[in-house]
Each structure stands twice: as C-alpha cells, then as structure tokens.
Amino acid sequence: MAAETSRSVKVIDQSKVAPPLGSVSTTAVALTFIDVRCLFLDHTQRIFFYELPHPTLYFTQTILPHLRQSLSLSLLHFFPLAANLLCSPPPHDPYILYDENNGSVQVTTVESDADFNHSVANHARDFKALKSLVPKLPLHCLSSSSNTTHVVPIMAIQFTVFPNSGISVGVTLNHAAADGRSFNHFLKFWASMNRSRGENLTSLSLPLHNKDIIEDPHGLSSIYLEDLRKFGNLNPIGDHQVPPDNVLTTLVLKQTKIKQLKHWIATADNQQQSKINDEEIRISTYAVAYCRERFGSKIPATYFGNCVTLIYAPIKRRELMGANGMVIAAKAIGRQIYELGTGSVFKGEEKFSSSSEEIFKDGRVVTVASSPNFWVYETDFGWGKPKKVEMVHINGYSCFSLAESREEDGGLDIGVVVGRDRLDLFNAIFEQI
Structure with a gap:
C-alpha cells in the first residue's frame, strides 16, 4: 500500500x-x-x-x-x-x-x-x-x-x-x-x-x-x-510518541467465524493446559472481565470512576508460537476469568507494581482496550449511528481494541496498529484463521 x-x-x-x-x-x-x-x-x-x-x-x-x-x-x-x-x-x-x-x-x-x-x-x-x-x-x-x-x-x-x-x-x-x-x-x-x-x-x-x-x-x-x-510516574504525560510509519487497520470477525473459533477452542484436545474441565472455562467473545460484575459488594453500573482489575495470562513463547497457540491463548485467558469467580477480585494486588514490572521486563505483553459490550455504535448525536469508531491510544503490537461490528450483529471489529512494512504479513496470518 x-x-x-x-x-x-x-x-x-x-x-x-x-x-x-x-x-x-x-x-x-x-x-x-x-x-x-x-x-x-x-x-x-x-x-x-x-x-x-x-x-x-x-x-x-x-x-x-x-x-x-x-x-x-x-x-x-x-x-x-x-x-x-x-x-x-x-x-x-x-x-x-x-x-x-x-x-x-x-x-x-x-x-x-x-x-x-x-x-x-x-x-x-x-x-x-x-x-x-x-x-x-x-x-x-x-x-x-x-x-x-x-x-x-x-x-x-x-x-x-x-x-x-x-x-x-x-x-x-x-x-x-x-x-x-x-x-x-x-x-x-x-x-x-x-x-x-x-x-x-x-x-x-x-x-x-x-x-x-x-x-x-x-x-x-x-x-x-x-x-x-x-x-517517576507522577509526572502524568499519558501519551507516547507515534512511530512515523505505523498504520491502523480494522480486522472484521463475522459471527459465523467467531462461532467456529469458539467450537474449535472448546473441543480442542489440550488436556495438558488445565485440570479444569473445558466447560468450566469461559470461552467468551471477549475474554476480559470488568470488575463491576465480579466485585465482592455490588457496584452500581452507573458508578463513575474506575472499577476494573487487571489479569495476566502468562504463556511460554514456544507454546504460543506452536500449532495450537490460539487454543492455548484462549484457554489461558478463559482460565483466569474463571478463577476471578472463585476468590477475591483483588487477590495479590499489593504485588501489582512489582509483578507488572517483572512481566514487562521478561516478556512481551499484549493488552486489550475497550469492549464490544459498550455498544459504541449506538452513540447517536442526532446524525445517525457512527460511520466508524476508533481507539487511537493503542500502541503498536502491545495493544489492540475491540468493538461490536457496525455491519453485523454478533460480529467484532478489531483495531490493530502495525508497521507498514509488516502489514502484508500480518494480513496473511489473519486470513489463515
């Protein structure tokens, strides 16, 4: 391009x-x-x-x-x-x-x-x-x-x-x-x-x-x-320099493809990954839990502020790069969400900073922004639903965004930032899913 x-x-x-x-x-x-x-x-x-x-x-x-x-x-x-x-x-x-x-x-x-x-x-x-x-x-x-x-x-x-x-x-x-x-x-x-x-x-x-x-x-x-x-983070800049040759692309997952992926992951022979039965692991469209639903005391949906927790799903690089990498990743995330419902949402939070520093130092971390449950395409100022909604604080390969599809119920729009020189390779990999 x-x-x-x-x-x-x-x-x-x-x-x-x-x-x-x-x-x-x-x-x-x-x-x-x-x-x-x-x-x-x-x-x-x-x-x-x-x-x-x-x-x-x-x-x-x-x-x-x-x-x-x-x-x-x-x-x-x-x-x-x-x-x-x-x-x-x-x-x-x-x-x-x-x-x-x-x-x-x-x-x-x-x-x-x-x-x-x-x-x-x-x-x-x-x-x-x-x-x-x-x-x-x-x-x-x-x-x-x-x-x-x-x-x-x-x-x-x-x-x-x-x-x-x-x-x-x-x-x-x-x-x-x-x-x-x-x-x-x-x-x-x-x-x-x-x-x-x-x-x-x-x-x-x-x-x-x-x-x-x-x-x-x-x-x-x-x-x-x-x-x-x-x-030194109390100097709150909150924004990073943008690499000059990065592009943002939207990958569209249709509902039929999502159902196929869910079925594949749920039925994959991957017994070594967990002793928890597959039916107990939440294989959701968006495997990230928001804390309001899982907080010990019920927090109203209208609470204004932050009410989220962070979960890490550690995976060895060689496993992620293997033939069943997608299955392993999905089940690892689902397992972490399952465990949120079995104990305190903020268990181990006192070690958040030190553990985060270690994770970011020793491995590559990919994070998710937003949720298809926000229904961003219902944000109508009087001119009809948006033609497109984007999140642009995602930084390269370390983060991608999720939103419901504008064109199809049950579909997903995935926003990804990649280097222009790697775009063709990235698209080729996505087409193989």
Whole structure:
C-alpha cells in the first residue's frame, strides 16, 4: 500500500465549555486505589466518525452551538470531566479538583482536507494522521518555593470537519478519572442530550459519584502511590510518541467465524493446559472481565470512576508460537476469568507494581482496550449511528481494541496498529484463521 499524501489541518475555533454557571460548587475528589493504579496507564483516546454532508460554515454556525450547550448540560452531571488532576510531591496525594473558576473542557474545532471515506475504511490508514484527530491534554506546573504541582485537565474534545462529507468527534480522557464504562456512559448521555435538544431525558441514568463504595482495607492506594513515585510516574504525560510509519487497520470477525473459533477452542484436545474441565472455562467473545460484575459488594453500573482489575495470562513463547497457540491463548485467558469467580477480585494486588514490572521486563505483553459490550455504535448525536469508531491510544503490537461490528450483529471489529512494512504479513496470518 502506498503512503498516503500528507494532509493539512486548520484550527478554526477554540473555546472552553463548563457546567452552567453556579451549578457545581468547588469539589475535591479523592482517588480510590483503582484510580491511582490507572495513573500508570495512557490517556484514553476515542474517535467517532459521522457522515454529515455540510460545509464547514454550517457546522460552526448551526451544529457547534448545540454541541457546546449539550456538553455544558452534561458536565453538570459529569463534573469531574471538567476538572483537573493535581499531582504534588509527598506527603500530598494526587486528587481531582473541580473549581468553578478553572473547571472547563477545552473544545477545539479544526478543518481537514483529508478523504473522509478513506479515514473511515477498514483498510490500513496512517496512524499519525488519525492521532491528529484527537486533542492532547496539556501539562501545567504550579511552582512554589517548596514544591511543584503538576496539573493536567481530565478531558479535552476536538471536532474535525471534513467539508461536505462528515465530521469526527475526538475525545481524550485522563484514565485516572474514569474507566471505559464510565466514559461510555458520559458519551451516550451527551449524545442523547444533543439529539433531544435537552428534552425527554427522563430515561437517562445519572452517574453515581460516591467514591466510598470502593473500599481499600489493605491500603493499596498507599502502596501504588509509593510505586508511582519510585518509577517517576507522577509526572502524568499519558501519551507516547507515534512511530512515523505505523498504520491502523480494522480486522472484521463475522459471527459465523467467531462461532467456529469458539467450537474449535472448546473441543480442542489440550488436556495438558488445565485440570479444569473445558466447560468450566469461559470461552467468551471477549475474554476480559470488568470488575463491576465480579466485585465482592455490588457496584452500581452507573458508578463513575474506575472499577476494573487487571489479569495476566502468562504463556511460554514456544507454546504460543506452536500449532495450537490460539487454543492455548484462549484457554489461558478463559482460565483466569474463571478463577476471578472463585476468590477475591483483588487477590495479590499489593504485588501489582512489582509483578507488572517483572512481566514487562521478561516478556512481551499484549493488552486489550475497550469492549464490544459498550455498544459504541449506538452513540447517536442526532446524525445517525457512527460511520466508524476508533481507539487511537493503542500502541503498536502491545495493544489492540475491540468493538461490536457496525455491519453485523454478533460480529467484532478489531483495531490493530502495525508497521507498514509488516502489514502484508500480518494480513496473511489473519486470513489463515
């Protein structure tokens, strides 16, 4: 595939959007131990593409004002997203602060001359060009004679207009504030608010901001903070440089293929991998469990914050590269999920940092972002369902994203970033599945 022609992007509007004046008082939000752990992670970056065959002027004069108004009304309920993360030297702990004088979301509108249809296709697209469709969270420093406090906004938004073709809504979120489910709750709430022009919203669920629900009887927050300071991660940049020749491609798994894979894995002769019966191992479409369903005390689905745990499924390289590598990988993940239901979700969490450091040092780690259960293609701002949804904080071979298929019920869209020079080999391997 030939390299794409360089495209230009022009900033046409910048503004700050806050909750309605006087609606939210100054509020400090302490981080739970799960929020603190998420300080290790990159910012979440998601792009929603919509067909919208209007010129740029129509967008800025007719559509943009409603988007800002609906965003302001949504931030009334999701006010931490208009706040800042403050990280100071010890003995101070990081926390989120909403201040009416400084609480807002930076909203940038740009115009692009890129090909909209190319941007929303499944084939390989320039990853750096897609990253330009999401905003960065600027890092500020507040210095005094005794310390320097790092201040990072929780969220920023960028609208990109492809004149007479479509628009994209790019959102960057500081992961310390919310997990994927909470983020998705906000996005759907905002989209519904914009679609209905603020009317008939009684069916929308409001977020729950009670952090006391997350208990920390083992003092994990202090352990994580100590590790973060040791590793120097309290300078919260949250984004990495993009290799110049990487591309993002979307691999589509149809429902029939998923059923075939499930059957193959469930019936494969792989007795050496586990003493647990195959029927007890969860062979799911997405073998990653979200903590709300497995937490010791029930956490409401509307809880706003982070409520996730990390699980590792270690596999020897020679096994993974063998003829039954896919079966071994699927069962290893399924086994870890099965074991979540047999004990404490956070068992061994006090060793999270040291074990993670060892794993990343001694082996190659592949992680998964998002979930097909978020139903991202139901995020309708009033222009119909998205033409395409992408996650662009995934970093090369170390991470891929999952979403439900836009075209087929039960299918999957898998977002993968690879080097352009390895694209043909990667596609050839995928075709053999």
